[in-house]
Amino acid sequence: MESSPPTITVHVKFAGRTIPVVVSASASTAELKLLLQPLTNVLPRGQRLICKGKVLAEAAILSSMQVGDGSKVMLIASEGLHQGDGPITKNSSGPAASAKRTSNVKENHTQKQEIVSKSHAERWKITGVIALSGSSLKAVPEEVWDCGSSVRVLDVCNNSIEGIPHKIAALKSLNKLLVTANDISDEGICWEGLSCVQALIVLSLSQNRLVTLPPSLGSLTFLRELRIANNMLGNLPVEIGLLKQLEILIANNNRITLLPSSIGDCESLIEVNLSSNLLAELPEAFGNLQNLKTLIIRNNGLNSLPSTLFKKCWRLTTLYLHGTGITNDILRQVEGWEEFDERRRQKYQKQLDFRVGSSGVFDEGADDSDRRS
Numbered sequence: 378m379e380s381s382p383p384t385i386t387v388h389v390k391f392a393g394r395t396i397p398v399v400v401s402a403s404a405s406t407a408e409l410k411l412l413l414q415p416l417t418n419v420l421p422r423g424q425r426l427i428c429k430g431k432v433l434a435e436a437a438i439l440s441s442m443q444v445g446d447g448s449k450v451m452l453i454a455s456e457g458l459h460q461g462d463g464p465i466t467k468n469s470s471g472p473a474a475s476a477k478r479t480s481n482v483k484e485n486h487t488q489k490q491e492i493v494s495k496s497h498a499e500r501w502k503i504t505g506v507i508a509l510s511g512s513s514l515k516a517v518p519e520e521v522w523d524c525g526s527s528v529r530v531l532d533v534c535n536n537s538i539e540g541i542p543h544k545i546a547a548l549k550s551l552n553k554l555l556v557t558a559n560d561i562s563d564e565g566i567c568w569e570g571l572s573c574v575q576a577l578i579v580l581s582l583s584q585n586r587l588v589t590l591p592p593s594l595g596s597l598t599f600l601r602e603l604r605i606a607n608n609m610l611g612n613l614p615v616e617i618g619l620l621k622q623l624e625i626l627i628a629n630n631n632r633i634t635l636l637p638s639s640i641g642d643c644e645s646l647i648e649v650n651l652s653s654n655l656l657a658e659l660p661e662a663f664g665n666l667q668n669l670k671t672l673i674i675r676n677n678g679l680n681s682l683p684s685t686l687f688k689k690c691w692r693l694t695t696l697y698l699h700g701t702g703i704t705n706d707i708l709r710q711v712e713g714w715e716e717f718d719e720r721r722r723q724k725y726q727k728q729l730d731f732r733v734g735s736s737g738v739f740d741e742g743a744d745d746s747d748r749r750s
Contacts, residue, residue, distance in 0.1 A: 385446035387439070389426075391417055391454070402440060406433040413452065414678055415655065420702055423455040498524065505529035510555075514538055526550045534558050534581075540565035546573035553579040557604070561585040572596040583607050583627070595619035606630050606650070618642035629653050629673070641665035652676055652697075664689040676700035680707075687713030694724045698743040706746045 383402040387409065388395050398412050410421035417424075426433040428450045433442055444450065498520045501507045505527055509518070514536040521531065522544040530553045538559040545554075545567065551574050561582065571577075572593045580597065581604040588609045595616025602625040610631040617623075618639025626643070629652040636651075641662025649666075652675040659674070664685030670692050680702035687693065696717070698708070708714060725739055 385439075385444075385448075387444060387448050387450055389413060389450045389452050391419075391452040400439070402445075403438060405436055405438055406442075407435050409433075409439065409450075410435075417452065417454070418655070419452070419454040420678060420700070422702060425453040425455070427451045427453065502527040505550075506532075508532045509536070511535040517541070522547050524548070529553070531555065541567060541571065543567040543570035546570040548574060550576050552576055553581075555579070555581045556585070557581045558584040561587065563588050568593040575599060578602065580604070590614050590617075592616045598622065601625065601645075603627070613637060613640070615639050621645060624648070624668075626650070636660055638662040644668065647671065649673070659683050659686075661685065666690055667692065669693050671695040673697045674701065679703055682708075682711055684712065687711055687717040691716075693717060694721045696721070696742045697740070700744070703743055704746040705741045705743045708741075708743050 384399050385402050387398050387400060389398055390396075391413075396413070396416055398409065398416070400409055400412060406426060407421065409426065410424045413419065413424060414421055428442065428444050428448060431442065433439070433444070433450070439445075501521075501524050507521055507524070507528055507530065509521075510532050511534070514533060516538060517531075517533055521528070525547050526549045528548045528551055531548065531551060532553070532555040534555050534557040536559050538556065539561060541554075541556065541561065545551075546569075554571075554574070554577060562585070566582075566587075568591050575597075576599060577597050578599055579602040580600060581602075583604045583606040585608055587605065588611065590605070590610065590613060592614050593616075594614055595618070598619060599622055600620050601622055603620070603623060604625075604627040606627050607630045610628070610633055612633055612635055613628070615637045616639070617637065618641070620643055622645050623643045624645050624647045626646060626648070627650045629650045631654050633651065633654040633656060636656065636659060638660040639662070640660065641664070643666065645668055646666050647668055648671040649669065650671075650673040652673050654674075654677055656674065656677040656679055658679060659682065661683045663669075663683045667689060669690045672690075672693060672695070675697050676699070678701070679698070682703065694717075721742075722739070
């Protein structure tokens with residue numbers, strides 16, 4: 378029986394804590410950096426490792442630099458070269474500690490439910506719009522469910538709501554459900570009830586406490602806009618591929634490590650934001666998104682792009698890769714880059730001509746190769 382290769386434990390000091398890392402005795406500095414990436418959220422090229430006062434050379438074997446079992450190594454991170462929500466520090470309270478909403482109900486403010494008058498309920502039924510954003514609510518008022526199929530828009534953002542009950546099924550004509558910046562966890566949403574709202578076009582669940590999304594998300598087949606940013610999501614369900622009409626997917630600032638290849642079935646996608654996650658790669662199926670115009674994947678652990686991205690996504694004009702392992706030099710090597718670059722420069726020139734949304738400085742979309750620690 379073959380014996381396992383010998384290993385050593387290196388104690389890496391970073392951001393006020395010590396991280397024990399088990400690594401092969403014959404490993405290089407580069408291999409140690411790769412192991413540190415998911416533990417610190419710092420990209421390998423943003424890591425500077427120091428042992429006994431000397432910076433560890435990238436290609437050198439650890440043992441050749443007197444790094445052995447029990448050695449202490451200091452990690453210094455370069456600013457702007459982090460994935461996810463930045464480096465994991467000693468004071469982080471959880472995976473999305475920095476994703477707290479800015480509109481919390483103040484602690485010194487007495488929490489109370491707004492008393493919904495009969496006139497309010499009547500107005501909701503007439504207009505079809507229920508606007509209760511920032512109303513110090515801990516739960517959706519019962520009067521909302523009584524409005525039934527007359528409701529088209531429900532906005533309860535910026536409250537302290539902990540759940541969406543099965544009663545949501547009563548709002549059969551609901552087009553927009555906006556629940557951004559509340560206290561909703563996985564257990565707080567009755568997806569069985571939400572699945573009954575087949576008219577739903579916009580669903581915003583950003584800035585909550587969601588860790589997973591269920592397969593039943595795929596039953597919302599008319600959904601065009603899904604906003605789930607600033608949660609603690611580790612992945613997206615395979616059933617997301619059933620959302621054939623989805624045009625906008627905003628899922629930045631989560632803990633997503635892997636995307637299902639079924640995302641390539643979301644053929645209507647125009648804009649995708651997956652910035653500040655823990656992605657190491659994008660599925661090749663991304664090349665199937667022929668309507669894609671904007672792809673934002675800053676601050677991830679990516680080192681390459683799907684080989685057909687530029688060639689097949691012929692409408693793509695906006696791509697942001699800052700804070701990843703993909704530099705401008707790497708970007709230029711991807712097949713179809715020349716055509717992509719021409720499209721985005723034409724768009725940029727139009728913005729200059731009409732003075733819309735441009736600072737006058739062209740953004741190459743990625744970091745330069747010489748931006749290292």
